[in-house]
Amino acid sequence: MTKIRKIQLNERDMPKQWYNIQADMPNPLLPLLHPGTKQPIQPGDLEALFPMALIQQEVSTERFIDIPDEVLDLYRLYRPTPVHRAYNLEKMLDTPAKIYYKNESVSPPGSHKPNTAIPQAYYSYKEGVKKMTTETGAGQWGSALSFATNFFGIECKVFMVKVSYQQKPYRKSMMNLWNGSVIPSPSMETNAGRAFLAEDPECPGSLGIAISEAIEVAATNEDTKYSLGSVLNHVLLHQTIIGLETVKQLEMTGDFPDLIIGPFGGGSNFGGLSFPFLRYNFTEGKKTRCIAVESASCPKLTKGKFEYDFGDTAGMTPLIPMYTLGHKFIPPAIHAGGLRYHGAGAIVSQLLKDKLIEARSVDQTESFEAAVTFARAEGMIPAPETSHAIAQVIKEAMIAKEEGIAKTILFNFSGHGLLDMGAYDEYFAHNLKVQ
C-alpha cells in the first residue's frame, strides 16, 4: 500500500469553535491577583490593556466558544494545516513508533502564532482599537501580530528582545512588510526600558522586559491596547484550533496519540495541540501523556516554583499563579528566543501541579542536533523552539524502540527556521553555547 505522508483536512471541515479546557479541568484555576491590592482582579481591572471580548474569554468556563466568521475567513489563508507522518525519521531511527507532526509552519509568518493574533486583532478592531503593542522574542509573535493587524488597519508596535533583534534581522523586515514597527527592547521609549538600561546598558533583553515596555505604552495611551502571544487563557483558547483539527486528522488514520510533545515557552503551541486531546483524558478515560519541552536555560517547569508571580519583569501585570523562575530572571541569549520566558501560563501550571501533564528540558546543542537530524530526514527546517520538541520526540522514539512498542507520538511543528539560519551556521561552526 502507498504510504500517505500528509493528512489534509478540507476547509469545510475546519472546526468552527475553540475548545476551552477550563470547562473540564479537575481543579479550577486560582484567580489572578491585582498587583496593588493582592485581591482577585475584576474584569474591569484589565480593560485598560485588553478588549472586553478577550477579558471575557479569559475567565470563561464554557466548553466551546464560537470562532467569528471573519476570523475563520482569515484562518483559511493558511488553515487547515497538514498533519505529516514522519516516515523518513521513523526509518532513520529504526523505531517501531509512529511519528506524526502537525505542521503549523505553513502560515505566512511561519508559525502557529497567527491563530491567536487574528482573533486578537479582530476583537480589538470590533471595539474600536487603533493601535496595538506587544513584545516578541525570536520574532514569530511580532510577525504574526503585524500580519493580523494589517488586515484590520490597526497600527502595530512591537518591542523585540534586543538579542533576537540582532540575531534575526529578517524578522524585522517581515514585520515592516506587514506595516508593523519594531523597537529593540529594552528601549529608551518607556520608563521601564530606560530603567533597565540604566541598570545594565548591555542588557540583552528578555520577554519579561519587553512585556513591561509594551504594557506601559498601552496603559498610558487611550487608543492603544496590549496583546500577548502566549501565557494567557484566551491565547491558549485560540490555539486549540491546532489540536481540534488534529483530532479530526488522526481519526482519518485510525491512530490515537499515546504521547503528545510540544515546545514550551509560555504554553500556547503546547496547549493548543494538547488540550483537545487532554479533554479525552478528563472525560473518556484516555491516557495520552502530554509533555511540554522547555529550554534547559530557562527551566521554569522542571526547576521553577509554583507561586504567584508577575508576568513581566517590571511587575506591572496581575499576579499569575504559575511555575516561575522569578520575574527578574533573565535567561541566557539562546537562539530559541520564544522559550526565553521566566514563567508558564496559569492553565498549564495548574495541570502540571496536578500531574496531568509532564515537563522535560532540552539544552541548546541537543536541540540543534535534533533539528539537523529532522531536516535531513524530512526536509523541513525547524525553528529553534520547535527543535526542542523534536529532541524529545527522538528520545521517546528510542525508548519505544528499546521497549519494542509501536507507540503513536504526535508533536507540534510549531514553526520553521528559515529566518533562523544564522543559528544553524553557528551550530555548524561549533559556536553555540550548550545552554
Added chain:
Amino acid sequence: MTKIRKIQLNERDMPKQWYNIQADMPNPLLPLLHPGTKQPIQPGDLEALFPMALIQQEVSTERFIDIPDEVLDLYRLYRPTPVHRAYNLEKMLDTPAKIYYKNESVSPPGSHKPNTAIPQAYYSYKEGVKKMTTETGAGQWGSALSFATNFFGIECKVFMVKVSYQQKPYRKSMMNLWNGSVIPSPSMETNAGRAFLAEDPECPGSLGIAISEAIEVAATNEDTKYSLGSVLNHVLLHQTIIGLETVKQLEMTGDFPDLIIGPFGGGSNFGGLSFPFLRYNFTEGKKTRCIAVESASCPKLTKGKFEYDFGDTAGMTPLIPMYTLGHKFIPPAIHAGGLRYHGAGAIVSQLLKDKLIEARSVDQTESFEAAVTFARAEGMIPAPETSHAIAQVIKEAMIAKEEGIAKTILFNFSGHGLLDMGAYDEYFAHNLKVQ
C-alpha cells in the same frame, strides 16, 4: 456561501505521469548541435554530463512518462501543493477577475525546484553517480538539489552566482544543512572561473558563468554528473507535475484559466504550470493565453533573437535553438537571481516563435511594488522572481476591470521570499535600481 480559499488535492489523486509537450507541439524542436562539429548531437554526446535516463527524456516524444515510485514518494513530502484563490487581492484591486495561484513555495527549499531535483538525483543514483555539480542564481535551485541529493547519499557541489551569494547568505546555510557545498562563482576552482576572474576580478557572476564552472567539474571527473535546474526539456517535463495537479484542482472549482502567468528565467516554472493547459489549446481548441514574465534587465524573450546559442558563458554546452541575448551577456545584479539568464529553453522558445505563448517584461521596482501589495493582501511573501509574475497579474486584473470581464487568471507562486528579506529592506530604503 463560504469562500473556499484553498483547493487541496489528496495524495492519492496526485498525477503519476509527467506530461511531455513534445508529443503535441505543432512544430517539432530543432535539434541541439554539437559545439565542435555543429552537427545534431547524439545521445552519447551528452553521457559525460547526464545520466542516460534523462538524456532519453530530453528527446522523447511520448506524451506521458511514468514518474518512478521512489520519486512519487519523495514528492509526497510536500506535494500535492495547494491552489489558492486570491480573494483578498481581487477585492483590493476591485477587479471582476478571478485570481488563482498554485503555491509551489510549500516545498522545504521553498520553491518548485525540487520537482526536478528529486528525479534528477534519483536517476543519477540509479546509474551509480556519486557526485553532482550545478549552478544556482538566487539559491532556489542549489537548495533544491542539495535537498534531493541528500536523500540518495550523493555529494552535491553548487556554484552560486557571486552577487547572490553575497545578497542571500542564508541560502548557503540551507544548502549546508542538507549536506550541499557551496562555492561563489566565478571561482578559482575551475579553468573557466579563473579565466573570468582574470578578465574582471570584480565580476558579479551570472548563471551562464556558473554553468560553465559546474559543467567543467562534471566533464573532468568520472564519478560526477552535472545537473541543470531549468532550460532543458527533461527539466520542464518534470515540472509539469505543477500544471497536472492544477488541472485537477481547477476542475473542482468549475473554472478554467483564460490566462496563465509565470515568472521566466529559463522556463521551468512557467512551462511546468502552463504546458498541461496548453495541451488543451493544441488538442481541444481551448484558447488559454500563457504569458511568460521576464526581468526587464534580462529581456531575452521580448528583446532577444531566436538563434542557436550556447547555454553557458564559456561555450561548453551544445548549441540550443533559443531566444537569447548572447551567451556573453551578463545581467545587472538584480535580486531576482533566478531570472538572470541570457537564454530560454528550446521548447518555450519554439512556442514563442510560433506565437503559441506570449512574453512580457517587468522591471525590478515594479516587481517589488507588486510583491508588497500581494504580501499585504494575501499574507504570503513572494520571492523576487515570483513577484515579476504578480506584477503582470495585477496589470491583467486591471485590464479585466476596464473591460468588465470576469476572466480567470492563474499564476505560479513559484517560491517564497523568506530568504530574500534583505531585498525587501532595500526596496523600502529606496536603494533598489529600477532594473
